[in-house]
Amino acid sequence: MAARRSGSRLEGEIERCRGENQWERIPELVKQLVAKPLQLDDLSELLLGEAKLQQYLKENPIKQGSSPRGQRPRLAEVRKHLTAALERGNLKPDYQQEATLLMGKLCYVEGDYREALNHYSRVNLDEMQLVGAPVYRLSMIAEAYATRGLCLEKLPAASPSLSSRPADRDQEILTCYEKSGDIALLYLQEVEKALSAGLQNRSPKPGPVSQDQELGYFLETGLQRAHVIHFKNGNLTRGVGRFREILRAVETRTTQNLRMTIARQLAEILLRGMCEQSYWSPLEDPPPQSPLDDPHCPTRSSRDYALSRRPRVYSGEKYDANRDAVLSRIPEHNADRVISLQSASVVYDLLTIALGRRGQYEMLSECLERAMKFAFEEFHLWYQLALSLMAAGKSARAVKVLKECIRLKPDDATIPLLAVKLCIGNLHWLEEGERFAKMVVDMEDKAPEFRAKGHLALGLVYSLKATDASLRGLQEEYQRKALGAFQRAQSLSPTDHLAAFYLALQLAVSRQIPEALGYVRQALQLQGDDVHSLHLLALLLSAQKHYHDALNIIEMALSEYPENFMLLFTKVKLETLCRGPEEALLTCKHMLQIWKSCYNLTNPSDSGRGSSLLDRAIADRRQLNTMTLPDFSDPETGTVSTHTVRDSRIRSVCSTGLRGSFLISDLFRPAGHAFCDHFPRRRPSTASNTLCMVCSVHATSIAASRVEQALSEVASSLQSSAPKQGPLHPWMTLAQIWLHAAEVYIGMLKPAEALACTLEAASLFPLSHNVLFMKGQVAELRGNTEEAKRWYEEALSISPTHVKSMQRLGLILHQLQRYSLAEKVLRDAVQVSSTAHSVWNSLGEVLQAQGNHAAATECFLTALELEASSPVLPFTVIPRTL
C-alpha cells in the first residue's frame, strides 16, 4: 500500500490534500515524506502543525459571535510544530509565509489578538501572489484576511499597529473582510475547477471531496462580515453592493448555500429597507451617498428593472429552497426538518410580501403550491396557500385547503368564515357553507364580533337556500331560520351595518316591508354610503309605490356610485314608471357610455401568464358564440358574422332614432372590446345574480350551466383588483344594458328598435334565456304568437325555471285556449316563485277561463296582495355575499 512515490508526486498529493481539506491524511503522507532524504523537516513540521490546527478547528468549531477560548493542550502541540518550523528559518519563502500565517491563526484561536496581528504584520498580505497559487494557499490568505479583520475588531481602538482615527480603522477592517471575501470566492472557484479537472483525470470519487467543502469559521466570516458591518453602520448602499458582488461571482457548488443565504438577505433588505425610489439597478453605479438622504432619482427604466429584481432574487431562492426540502418525517430528522422548514417559510413569506403588494396572487398561489412539500401539519403554509388561492380566485381548491387549515387549527373563527364566504359567493355550495357557518357559531368562546359574523354567515346560507328551494314549506322554513340568524347577528354586534342590512333584506324578501324599512334605515345610520343599503331602500320605497322617493334615493346613491350598473338598472325601471320611457332611454344611453369608459381602457400588459386578458375574453366569447343548441336557428345571425350584425344593428338603431342620436357606433370601434382589469371581485356564478337579474332563478339545465361555467372560467382567470361594485362580468353588463333598452322599447310599443337592442344582446350571449325571452316579447308585440311561443319555449329549455317566460308562455297558451297546459305551466311558475304577482294573476285568468271561479278568486286575491308589496325589481337582485 505504502508504495514509494517520487518526491514531486508526494508533494502533489500533499498539496491536493491541503486543497481538499483532507487533514487526516497529512500525518501519514508526512511520514512518507520524512523518510525521504530531502531537507524537508521544517516543511513537515509546518504541515503537521497545520494539519493539527485544522483538525482541532474541525472538531471544535468556533461559533459565530463567541470568542475563541484560551490555550488548549492540543494547540500547544500545534504551536510547537509551527515554532519549530519557523525558528530554523530554512524554509522556502513561500512556506515561511504560510507558517507565519498559520501562527497568526493559531494566536487568534488562542485568543491572543495582538500577537496574531504582529504575525500578520510580518507578512505583506497584499503582495501575496494569487494567480497560479495553489488552491490551499488561497484559502489560507482568505482566512488570514478574515482573521486579521477579526483581530482588529476585537482589539481596542488605540492599537499601536493602527492609525489612531477610528474611521480609518473601520475602513481597514472592512477592507480586510472584503478582500477575504473576494479571495474566498476565488478559492472556492478554484477548488471547483480543480475538482472538475479531477473528475476527468484523477479522482473518480467526488463524493468525499465535495462533502468536505464546508466553509470554516474564518471563511464564512470573511464572506459575510463585511456586509454585516455595512448594515450595522446603516450603509445600505454599500451593503447591497457587497451582496450583489458576492451574488455575481460565478456560482460554484460550495457557494450555493452561501448564495441562498445572501440572496435571502438581499431580498429582506430590499423589501424592508428600500423602496422603488431608492432602488438602483445592479447594472448602474450605486448612488454616491447613502440612499437614505440621497436625491438620486432613478430613471423610469431602472425603476422597472428594480421591480423586476425583487422577484428574481426570490425565484432563485425558490428553487434552492425546494431543493433542500427535507421530506422525511422520521423523528430523527425532525431537527433538520425544522431548519429547512424555517428557511423555506422565510423565503415564501418574503415572496408573499413582494408579490402580494403587487397583486400577483395567481403567481403566488402557484409558488406556494410548490411549498406544500414542506407543509405537512404546518398551519402557516397551509393557511397562506388557502389565502393565496382565494385571492387568485381559485375558490374550489381554496375551500379544500381551508378544510385542512380548520383541521390544523380548529379554534380560529376566521378560517371557516373564509370558507363560508367562498361557498356562498362563487361556488354556491350551500350545504358546505352551512356546515362551516355552524362551526363558527358553535365556537362559543369567541369575541362577539366573530360570533356575529358567524350568525350572519349562517343567515346568508339559509337565505340563499330559501331562494333556491322549490317547495313552499322548505322555503318558509329557511326564511324563518335566516331571519333568526340575522337577528342573532344583529343583537351580537349592533354596530354592524351588514347585520341590519341583511335583516332588512330578508324581511323585504318575505314582504314585511315596514319592518324592513326600519332596519334598512338603521343600517344606513351605521354606514351612510353603503350602496346595497341605499339600493334596498329604493326598492322598498318602490314596493310601497313611492316611486318618486325611490328615484330620488337612487339618484342620490348614483351621485356616490356613478358607475354602479345595478343602481342604473333600477333607475331605468323607475324612470319608465314615473318619468316616461324617454328618460329611461337616456339612462340606457348613459349606461352605454359608462360601460365604455369603464371597460374600454386597454390593458397593455399580459396579466398573469401568457395571453392577454383581452385575448382570453374574446376567445371565450367566441366559444360562447359557437356554442349553439341544435334547435337554435336565427337565419340572420347564423349567416352573418357577429360584427357585421352589430354594425347593421347599430345603423338600424341609429336610423330608427333612439330619441336623439344614439352614437354607439364609436363604442365598438376596435374590433375587440378592449377592457381593463375592472372585474368583479364577487364573481357571480349562478344565474340568479348574473344573467337573469330580473328573476331569481338557478339554472338547472346543462346548457345554462355550461354557459355559466364558461363565464365563470373567464371571470376566475381575471385579477381580483376590481371595484367592489358592479359584480357583473362586463359582457353580461353590456348585454343587460341592451336588454333593458329593449324592454323600454317594448313598453313604448316599438318592436323594431326593441328587436335591434335584443339582437345586440344576442350577439354577445345568443344562448341567454333572457335574450330569448326578450325575442319572444318582441314577437308578441308584433302579434306573432306562434313565434313568441317558440322563443319562450326555447328560453325555458335553457333555463326551465325562468318565471317570466313561464308566465308569458302560460298566457299565450291561454290565448290559444289550451287551458290545462297553461294552468300546468303557471302552477309550475308559482311553485318556483311564490311572490310573483303577475303569475298569480295569469293563473287566475286561466282558472277563470276554465270555469274554476273559486280558485280563480283565490289567485286574484293573492295577486292583489302581492302586488301591493312588489318592488320594481325583485329584492334578490341585491347580492348576498359575506
Added chain:
Amino acid sequence: MLAMDQGVVEEWLSEFKTLPETAISSYASSLKEKGSLVPALYKVIRENYSDLLEPVCHQLFEFYRSGEPRLQRFTLQFLPELVWSYLSVSAGRDPHCSGCIEALLLGIYNLEIVDKDGQSRVLSFTVPSLSKPSVYHEPSAIGSMALTEGALANHGLSRVVYSGPHLQRETFTAQNRFEVLTFLLLCYNAALSYMTSSSLQSLCRLSSRVSICGYPRQQVRRYKGINSRMMVTSEFLVQLITGIHFALCNGESELGSKALDDVLYRAQLELYPEALLVGNAIKSSLCGAALKSNKEGTRSIQVEITPTSSRISRNAVTSLSIRGHRWKRHDAVDLGSPDELMEISEVDEGICTQPSAQGGSPPTIVVSNATTAVSGKLMGKGLRRLGGSRSSKEKEKEKEGGADQPSRKQSGNRAMSENLELLSLKRLTLTSSQSVPKAGTLSLSRTASAVFSRSFEQVSNALAAAAGAQQQPVPSNPVASPTPNHHHFSRENRYSACSLQEEHLSPIQHHQQQQRSPSISLHLAPDV
C-alpha cells in the same frame, strides 16, 4: 395652535411664492433645516378648521407639481395625515367638509396617474425566469430543469402590470374613494425610505384607526374620536401593510406591530384574503430576531452571519433525492447532473450513528420481513463516502454496524443490525408509495452490481461481475477495514438517487481508482 407655529407656517407660505425658478432646488435642500416647520404643518392638518389649512394645502400641491423630487417628498410625508384627516371628515359626514384636503389628494392622484407626456401611466414589473441568464446566475448552473409544458410556458420574462391605467378623477365619491387612496399610498410606498419617522408614525396611526374605529377593539386601543366604522378595501389594506412593514423594520417596531395587528384584525373581520396573506407573511417573517435587534430605534437593518453549510443530514430524504429516485424507476432520460446530488453535504452524522434508540416507536410499514424484496438502503452512501479517511468515528460506526454481522450473514438476507434495520425501515415508510414491482427488482439489482464493482476498487472485474450475480458477499479491502471479516451488508434493492447517480459518472475510471483511495466498506447485493 401656538403663535410661533403660525409664524413659521406663514413664513414658509410666503417664502416659496417669491422664489425664482432657479432657486427651487437649493430651496428644496434647505427645507430640511427648518426643524419646527414640519410639526407645525402637522398641527395645521390635524386642526381641520384652521384658516391656514387652505393655503397650506395649496402650497403642498405646488410643491408636488414643481416636479422637484425633494419637494414632492416633502408633500408626500404628510400623506398619511392628510388621508386620515380626509377619512375622518368623510366618515363623520361633516358638512364642513375639508374641501382643500380633498382637492390636494385628488391633485396628487391626477398628477401621478400620467407620465410626462400625459399618457396614462402603467406600473409594471418583470417576472424573472430562471431559464434566462441574469447578472446573478446562469441557467445551467442551477441544474437542468425538466422540459415540461409548465417550464416552457414560463420561459422568458413576462411583464406584469400591477397598477394602472387609472381614470382621471374630478371628485371623490364613495365608489372611487379607495381606488384613489390606494393609488396614493402606492406612491407614498414608492418613496418610503425617504420618509421621516414622524411620517411613518403617522402612517401607523392611520392604519390602526382606519382598521378599528367602530369595532370593539377601539376600546382596547383607547382611541377616542370617530367611532363609526369606516369602509376599507382589501387593496387599501395591503398598501397600508406595505408601509407598516417598512416602519416595522426601520425603527417604529412598537407602533408598527400594533398597527399590523389592527389591520390584520380588520382583515379577519372583513374576510379579505389578500390583506391576510401579506400580513401573515410579514408577521411570520419578522417574528424573532429582526424585531429584537431594532429595539434601539435606529433606522438600520441587521444582518447576522449565518452558517452557510447545509445542515441536512445525509440520510434525510429530501425532495431532491426523491426526485432522483423517480428518474430511475421510470427509466426516464437522465437530465440531472450529478452535481445536484453531490451537494447535500452533511455535517452531523450523529444522527445516523445513534438511530432510533429512543425514538424506537415501530415504523409504520413493516414490509421487509425478509421475504419481500423490499428493504431500505442502508446508509450506502454514508459508508462509502469515507474515501481514504479513517477517522476514529467512522471506525466506531463500522464496528457498531458490523459487530454482529457475520452471524447474520448465514441467515441470508437479514444481515443487518437491528438499529440499522429500523433505520432502513423507517426510510421505507417514505418511499413505500411506489413499492417495487417484482420485475423491476431484478433490473435494479443489476444496476446495483455495477455500482459495487466500481466503488470497491480492490475487487477485480471478474469478481465484480460475480458480485453482480447473486447475494455474494464481497470481501472488502483488508487494509482499509479494521478486520477483514467485518463486513457490511446493505441490501440494495432500493437505491437512493445518490448511489445511482454515481454510476453515471464514468465506469471507465475505476482502474485508476484502484491505485489511490483505499476504501473501506462493503456492500452486498442480495437479490430477491
